[in-house]
Amino acid sequence: MSVAIVNIGRSHRGDLAGTPLEGDALVCADGAIAWVGSSADVARGDHERVLDAGGAGVVPGLIDSHVHITFGDYTPRQQTVGYLESYLHGGTTRAITASEVHTPGRPSDPAGVKALAVAAQRCFAGFRPGGVTVHAGSVILEPGLERADFDELRAQGVWLAKAGFGAFDGPLDYVPVAQAARAAGLLVTCHTGGGSIPGSLDRIDAGAVIAMGAHVSFHVNGGPTAMSPEDNEKIVVEGGEVALQLAMAGNLRSALDICRLVREHDRYDRLLISTDTPTGTGVVPLGMFHLIAELVSLEGLSAEAAIAAATGSVGRVYGLDAGLLEVGRPADLLVLDAPLGSMGDDWAGALRVGDVPALCAALTGGEVRFTKSRNTPAPKRPVREL
Numbered sequence: 001m002s003v004a005i006v007n008i009g010r011s012h013r014g015d016l017a018g019t020p021l022e023g024d025a026l027v028c029a030d031g032a033i034a035w036v037g038s039s040a041d042v043a044r045g046d047h048e049r050v051l052d053a054g055g056a057g058v059v060p061g062l063i064d065s066h067v068h069i070t071f072g073d074y075t076p077r078q079q080t081v082g083y084l085e086s087y088l089h090g091g092t093t094r095a096i097t098a099s100e101v102h103t104p105g106r107p108s109d110p111a112g113v114k115a116l117a118v119a120a121q122r123c124f125a126g127f128r129p130g131g132v133t134v135h136a137g138s139v140i141l142e143p144g145l146e147r148a149d150f151d152e153l154r155a156q157g158v159w160l161a162k163a164g165f166g167a168f169d170g171p172l173d174y175v176p177v178a179q180a181a182r183a184a185g186l187l188v189t190c191h192t193g194g195g196s197i198p199g200s201l202d203r204i205d206a207g208a209v210i211a212m213g214a215h216v217s218f219h220v221n222g223g224p225t226a227m228s229p230e231d232n233e234k235i236v237v238e239g240g241e242v243a244l245q246l247a248m249a250g251n252l253r254s255a256l257d258i259c260r261l262v263r264e265h266d267r268y269d270r271l272l273i274s275t276d277t278p279t280g281t282g283v284v285p286l287g288m289f290h291l292i293a294e295l296v297s298l299e300g301l302s303a304e305a306a307i308a309a310a311t312g313s314v315g316r317v318y319g320l321d322a323g324l325l326e327v328g329r330p331a332d333l334l335v336l337d338a339p340l341g342s343m344g345d346d347w348a349g350a351l352r353v354g355d356v357p358a359l360c361a362a363l364t365g366g367e368v369r370f371t372k373s374r375n376t377p378a379p380k381r382p383v384r385e386l
Helices: 083-088 110-123 147-155 171-183 206-212 229-238 252-265 287-297 303-309 312-318 347-352
Strands: 002-006 025-029 032-037 049-052 057-060 062-067 092-097 133-135 138-140 160-163 187-191 216-218 243-247 271-274 333-337 358-364 367-370
Touching: 057 347, 062 083, 062 243, 062 271, 062 287, 062 312, 083 092, 092 358, 110 138, 110 147, 147 171, 160 171, 171 187, 171 206, 187 206, 206 229, 229 252, 243 252, 243 287, 252 271, 252 287, 271 287, 271 303, 271 312, 287 303, 287 347, 303 312, 303 347, 333 347
Parallel strands: 002 049, 062 092, 092 133, 138 160, 160 187, 187 216, 216 243, 243 271
Antiparallel strands: 002 025, 025 032, 057 333, 333 358, 358 367
């Protein structure tokens, strides 16, 4: 199916520079972005659908790198069905599991956690709730797991590992197991800050995350309890390439402190934005844009840097082909505008005054999923179909 979008206003390719598209139109075909150019060169008869953005902007679909997946589009933590499809109406086109730790009665033995990770990965291999791509299956690191176990998981298609919820006596006990997972080619993520569920460790600090060699410091601003300001500085300054994942369900004050440190040390490339939901905070379909609007309006980040931290930077850290508006990339994108009544004049202006942008349309895999979001106010410039 071929879909064209014309008369695009302010755009953002998803890179750290916030580079606009080289034109005001794009075409999606066979699930990918096929062409970018001028609206004058788009012929209505050449495409199944043509959307007129009317001056509204286009950005990549948001990638939430901290979603507590279980099985199917259901969260037992909040007893909610269809939450992932609802997240699409909040701009999230792709979700990455933070491990299936909230699966009721989850196993804790090596064979059990391996089976859980493989089952979750298989569950979403061909399942796209509402059109959302879900990267599921993250093995929960437990005592007894060895390099051979991680090699087996990698061969089965599992590529994520999660530290922080295993039955270890202390944070540094994770180090050899996390390093074995990393050596096997898994991307290692680590709970950061205070414990979030009964039975987990009281606290995992910056030193432990660095010692594990984790690729991503999960909810570095707290999940929900934040680290100390000293630990924030340590993980930014001494953390090397550890990605700094901010979470909507974390501590806003700590998030702003980390943004300050990232700005001072010019490490925007390590910054990610996520929700850390559904957990005790609940199901929050607008969670990504909610945190983005807070950080931008409180001058923690520019609008351009915040969008990059929720799109292209996530794709790069996780090794995905998504997150950028480039020819050949997956056609996951959002048409955005300032909502009616906002003091902002476009999506970036809305963020600067603290408003969540209005979603005019969302495409995933090159298919139009909606032209009216049920979770945001109406846009100043609604999409029209030509």
